[in-house]
Amino acid sequence: GADDARLTRVPLYAEPFDAVLPAAHHLAASDRVPLAELAKDTWIGPFPGNPCHDVVVLACEHAGFQPRVEHSSDDFRAVVALASAGAGVALVPRSALRGMDLSDAVVRPVDGVAPTRRVFAAVRCGAEEHPLIRPVLEALGEAAE
Template structure:
């Protein structure tokens, strides 16, 4: 009889690649992970790992069992969802991972809106940029992830999550107040090719969107400042350290008295935001409640903003 808890250890090894990384994800010691894997090999009667010095890799049999382990995990998620649906008790804890703007603009309003109708539901929130929220979701650290679409995929792990578009928003140009284009009603991106730039760090999906938009406009931006905090980005722009592209919703709560915000001409780059849950958990009533709340709080697709004209 195969112990499903040991299958979870095998999945962690397949996902993370090393015993040490799997142990960190499971909050176990490396020796405990090795013991669980050895016991699993005894249970199935096959070698699951090839040991090469200090490293290990899955055998063909181990890879097959790891795929089954993912399917079993999905079925267990469905079983929990069905049990919760039968009991119909809207009480419990849901943990959401999201990037900072989504926390401010979507997650927090959703929590406030849900409180009167579901006072026994507690929503915990973790700030996670880039693909970190998806890693937390796959590792079982959170129940829902709010993330930005990225050209990179999760590979084989992609099948373990269910994505749903949440909202899309354009990027606006943020310019120093004395910039020659600050008085224009809209800015061609190509006209900013000679300016110094301020962007998020590489690895942040917004960084990739900005670079790709500049490349499509025919230039490589000269990045001089890096920050994942859009308040810091706008403060640097106001200090004449460079220009930036910022997603529109990120500008809502920022004091822009010393910077000019202008839409881009033509088709602006877009930040596409989605929700993700582990496949099989989508029918859990608590998941449905939180996902419905996030959809209701998401900005409309055609959201607009009063831009400064100083």
């Protein structure tokens, strides 16, 4: 976990989650989507145990509601396909949307403070300067940029 003293966390990047709505959704024309206005919608999201599931649930709770997740997949392509088909709304990390077919979905930033995922590499404490590990961490950092 995050508090494991045996591990050093090396931050790679942070990114916001965007709202993915069916094209016919009443908020599709909005510039930004207030999460609280999705409280009555059916939700599509990752399975419990996936860290992205926790981000989505926490963001909704901060907006004052518990999301009614009726469709679950850890594959963001499936999540977007379900939203495109009108099965519900979702929050998806921005980088996961790159290169996806979004022709029947609308992607909008979340109004206010966007839910965010932070991605990091974890290495054994003291190993971050090891001659075999340092280049890997540097390459991960460059790829993340």
